[in-house]
Amino acid sequence: MSDERRLAVLRAIVEDYVATREPVGSKILVERHSLGVSPATIRNDMAVLEEEGYIAQPHTSAGRVPTDKGYRAFVDRLSTVKPLSVAERRAISTLLDDATDLDDVLTRTVRALAQLTRQVAVVQYPSLSRATVRHVELVALGGPRLLLVLITDSGRVEQRMVEVAEEVPEALVAEMRTRLGAASSGARLADVVARLPALPDQFRPEDQGVVRAVLRALEDSLSAEREERVVLAGTANLARAGTDFPQSISPVLEAIEEQVVLLRLLGEMAEDAQAGAGGVSVRIGRELEHDRLLEASVVTSGYGSGGQVVAHLGVLGPTRMDYPTTMAAVRAVARYVSRIIGS
Amino acid sequence: MSDERRLAVLRAIVEDYVATREPVGSKILVERHSLGVSPATIRNDMAVLEEEGYIAQPHTSAGRVPTDKGYRAFVDRLSTVKPLSVAERRAISTLLDDATDLDDVLTRTVRALAQLTRQVAVVQYPSLSRATVRHVELVALGGPRLLLVLITDSGRVEQRMVEVAEEVPEALVAEMRTRLGAASSGARLADVVARLPALPDQFRPEDQGVVRAVLRALEDSLSAEREERVVLAGTANLARAGTDFPQSISPVLEAIEEQVVLLRLLGEMAEDAQAGAGGVSVRIGRELEHDRLLEASVVTSGYGSGGQVVAHLGVLGPTRMDYPTTMAAVRAVARYVSRIIGS
DNA sequence: ACCTGGCACTCCGTCGTCGTGAGTGCCAAG
DNA sequence: CTTGGCACTCACGACGACGGAGTGCCAGGT
Numbered sequence: 117m118s119d120e121r122r123l124a125v126l127r128a129i130v131e132d133y134v135a136t137r138e139p140v141g142s143k144i145l146v147e148r149h150s151l152g153v154s155p156a157t158i159r160n161d162m163a164v165l166e167e168e169g170y171i172a173q174p175h176t177s178a179g180r181v182p183t184d185k186g187y188r189a190f191v192d193r194l195s196t197v198k199p200l201s202v203a204e205r206r207a208i209s210t211l212l213d214d215a216t217d218l219d220d221v222l223t224r225t226v227r228a229l230a231q232l233t234r235q236v237a238v239v240q241y242p243s244l245s246r247a248t249v250r251h252v253e254l255v256a257l258g259g260p261r262l263l264l265v266l267i268t269d270s271g272r273v274e275q276r277m278v279e280v281a282e283e284v285p286e287a288l289v290a291e292m293r294t295r296l297g298a299a300s301s302g303a304r305l306a307d308v309v310a311r312l313p314a315l316p317d318q319f320r321p322e323d324q325g326v327v328r329a330v331l332r333a334l335e336d337s338l339s340a341e342r343e344e345r346v347v348l349a350g351t352a353n354l355a356r357a358g359t360d361f362p363q364s365i366s367p368v369l370e371a372i373e374e375q376v377v378l379l380r381l382l383g384e385m386a387e388d389a390q391a392g393a394g395g396v397s398v399r400i401g402r403e404l405e406h407d408r409l410l411e412a413s414v415v416t417s418g419y420g421s422g423g424q425v426v427a428h429l430g431v432l433g434p435t436r437m438d439y440p441t442t443m444a445a446v447r448a449v450a451r452y453v454s455r456i457i458g459s
Numbered sequence: 460m461s462d463e464r465r466l467a468v469l470r471a472i473v474e475d476y477v478a479t480r481e482p483v484g485s486k487i488l489v490e491r492h493s494l495g496v497s498p499a500t501i502r503n504d505m506a507v508l509e510e511e512g513y514i515a516q517p518h519t520s521a522g523r524v525p526t527d528k529g530y531r532a533f534v535d536r537l538s539t540v541k542p543l544s545v546a547e548r549r550a551i552s553t554l555l556d557d558a559t560d561l562d563d564v565l566t567r568t569v570r571a572l573a574q575l576t577r578q579v580a581v582v583q584y585p586s587l588s589r590a591t592v593r594h595v596e597l598v599a600l601g602g603p604r605l606l607l608v609l610i611t612d613s614g615r616v617e618q619r620m621v622e623v624a625e626e627v628p629e630a631l632v633a634e635m636r637t638r639l640g641a642a643s644s645g646a647r648l649a650d651v652v653a654r655l656p657a658l659p660d661q662f663r664p665e666d667q668g669v670v671r672a673v674l675r676a677l678e679d680s681l682s683a684e685r686e687e688r689v690v691l692a693g694t695a696n697l698a699r700a701g702t703d704f705p706q707s708i709s710p711v712l713e714a715i716e717e718q719v720v721l722l723r724l725l726g727e728m729a730e731d732a733q734a735g736a737g738g739v740s741v742r743i744g745r746e747l748e749h750d751r752l753l754e755a756s757v758v759t760s761g762y763g764s765g766g767q768v769v770a771h772l773g774v775l776g777p778t779r780m781d782y783p784t785t786m787a788a789v790r791a792v793a794r795y796v797s798r799i800i801g802s
Numbered sequence: 803a804c805c806t807g808g809c810a811c812t813c814c815g816t817c818g819t820c821g822t823g824a825g826t827g828c829c830a831a832g
Numbered sequence: 833c834t835t836g837g838c839a840c841t842c843a844c845g846a847c848g849a850c851g852g853a854g855t856g857c858c859a860g861g862t
Binding site: 153154155156157160174175176177178 | 833
C-alpha cells in the first residue's frame with residue numbers, strides 16, 4: 117500500500133508520456149525509472165491509480181495515459197520547479213531589454229514567451245481602470261470630430277474618437293482640456309469616472325452637449341469590453357504540435373481567435389488559489405470549462421509594477437505539456453516584464 | 460483545334476476542382492458542364508492543356524488538377540466577377556458601420572473580410588509617411604521620460620516613449636510642443652522629417668540634447684520598420700481548410716506570423732499591374748516567391764480616402780480557392796473601408 | 803480536319819486477413 | 833506485499849486481391 121511509490125509511479129508516467137507522447141506501460145516504466153520493483157508490482161499500482169482516476173488506457177491492453185486529474189496531481193504535488201537555463205534567461209533579456217514603449221514591450225514579451233515555451237503565448241494589456249491618469253489630451257481634428265487621448269502611469273495610451281454635432285471652437289476644446297486634466301491628473305481612472313457627472317455643470321449651458329459627448333467617450337473607453345486588449349504569438353506552434361490535439365487544432369484556433377475566451381480565462385485564473393510556485397496559476401483540460409479547449413491547458417501569471425498586479429500573461433498548449441518548464445518560463449517572463457514596467 | 464473550347468474546358472476544370480476538391484476527369488466534366496462533345500474529345504483537349512502546363516495529373520490515370528499557371532489563366536481571362544449577395548453586403552455594413560476610431564475600423568474590417576471569405580484576412584495600417592500631420596503632442600511623464608504622440612489625418616495615432624538624460628522642465632516641454640507643432644501641423648510627414656534638422660538651432664544650446672532626443676524618436680517612429688503594422692483575423696479558417704494544404708498548414712502559419720512576409724507581399728502586389736477588375740491584385744502559389752507559401756494564394760486591394768491609396772488589405776488562402784468570390788469580397792470591403800476612412 | 807466509340811492498360815484506394823508484439827489482469831507461490 | 837508465470841486482448845502494419853476511375857490511342861464516321 118506504499119502510497120509514496122504510487123505517486124512516484126504517477127510522476128514517472130506523466131514525465132514519460134510528456135517526453136514520448138506514447139502511452140506508457142509497466143515494463144518501460146521500470147526500465148527507464150529506477151523504481152526498484154518488478155513490472156507486476158507496478159501493474160498493481162497502476163490499477164489503483166486508474167481506479168482513482170489519475171490515469172486511463174486508450175484501449176484495453178495499451179499503456180496508460182495521465183488524465184486531467186493525473187496532471188493536476190502532478191502539478192500540485194509532484195513536479196519540481198525546473199529553473200531556466202542561462203541561455204534562456206539571456207534570451208529573455210536580449211529580447212526585452214531594448215524595448216521602447218509599452219506596445220513594444222508587450223509585443224516582445226509575447227514573442228519571447230511563445231519562443232521559450234513553443235506554445236501559444238498571450239499577454240494582456242495593463243488594466244485601465246486600476247491605473248492612475250498621467251495625462252488627458254483633447255485634440256480638435258477639424259470638422260465635428262475630436263480625439264481623446266488618455267495616458268496612464270503604466271505607459272498605456274488609449275485613444276478614442278468623439279463625434280459631436282458640429283465643429284467645436286478651439287476655446288471650448290482648451291477649456292475642456294484644462295478641466296478634464298484638473299479632474300483626472302494623478303487620480304485612479306475608476307475614481308475619475310466617479311467625478312465625471314459633476315463636470316458639465318462647470319460649463320456654459322450651450323456647451324454642455326459637447327462636454328457630455330466627450331465624457332461619454334471617456335467612460336466608454338474605460339468600459340470593461342474596450343479596455344481589455346491582448347497580444348498573441350506562437351499560433352504556428354499549435355500546428356507543429358498538431359498531433360497533441362487528438363481531434364484537430366481548429367477548435368483551439370477558434371477559441372484563441374475569440375479573444376473574449378482568453379480574457380475570461382486570464383481573469384478567472386487570476387483569482388484561482390495562487391499557491392503554485394511564484395503566483396503561477398494552471399488550468400488543465402476540463403478545468404478550463406470550455407468545450408473547444410478540452411485538450412488544452414493554460415498557465416498564467418500576473419505582472420505589474422511595485423507588487424501591484426495590473427495585468428496577466430500566459431501560455432496555452434496541449435494538456436500533455438511540460439508543466440515544470442512551462443511554469444518556470446511563464447514565471448520568469450512575468451517577473452522580467454514587471455521589472456521593466458516598474459522602472 | 461477550337462481554342463475557345465479548350466479554354467472552356469480549363470474553366471470547367473478549375474470550377475469543378477475548386478468545388479469538389481477532387482481531381483476532375485473527362486467524364487465528369489461532360490456530365491456536369493454542357494460542353495456538347497464526348498469525353499474522348501475532352502481528353503484530347505486536356506492532353507493539350509497539360510502539354511501547355513495549365514493542368515497536371517497527380518498520378519497517372521487520375522483526373523486533372525489546375526496548375527498555378529492554370530489558375531492564373533482562369534483569373535486573368537476566364538473568371539467572371541461574381542457580385543456579392545445582398546446578405547453579404549449587409550453583413551459588411553452592419554459590421555463596419557458603428558466603428559468608433561481607426562483601430563476599431565480596422566479590427567472590424569479584418570474580421571468582416573475573414574468571415575466573408577472564410578480565409579485569413581490581413582489589413583495594413585494607413586501609411587504614416589504619406590499622411591499629413593494633424594497634431595503633435597509632447598507629454599512629460601514625470602522623471603526623465605517624455606511621450607510623443609502623433610496624430611495623422613487618417614486618424615492614426617502613433618505614440619513613442621522618449622528617454623532623456625534627466626527630468627525636463629515643463630517650460631521646455633511646452634516650448635518643444637509649440638515649435639514641433641508649428642513645424643509639422645498640416646504638413647506631410649515625409650516633409651516634416653526633412654525640416655527636423657533645422658529645429659534644434661531654435662533652442663538654447665543647453666537644451667539641444669533633449670531636443671535632439673525627441674527628434675530622433677520622431678524620426679524613428681516614422682522609420683519604415685515601425686510604421687508598418689497589420690491586423691490579422693481568421694487564422695482558424697486555415698485549420699478548417701487544412702486538407703487544402705497538402706503538406707501541412709504549419710509553414711503557412713509560420714509565414715503569417717512573420718508579419719514582415721505579409722508586409723512585403725502587400726507592398727509588392729500594390730505595384731503589380733492593377734488590371735484585375737477594380738484594382739484587385741492576385742498572386743498564385745509560386746508567384747508569391749516564398750517557400751512556405753507554395754500552396755497559397757493572396758488577393759489584395761488598396762484602400763484609402765479620396766482616391767488616394769494609403770494602405771492595403773487582402774486575404775490569404777489555398778491556391779485552390781474560389782477566386783471570383785474572394786476577389787469580389789476583397790474589392791467590396793476595400794471600397795467600404797475607403798468610404799468610411801474618407802468621410 | 804475533327805469528333806467519337808471502343809479497348810486495353812495503369813494505378814490508386816479499399817478492404818479483409820493474418821501475424822506480431824506490447825500490454826494487461828489474475829493467480830499461486832515466495 | 834511482491835513476484836514470476838500465463839493466458840488473453842487488441843492496435844497496428846504488411847500483404848494481396850479487387851474494383852473503379854481515368855487515361856491514351858486507334859480506327860472509323862462525318
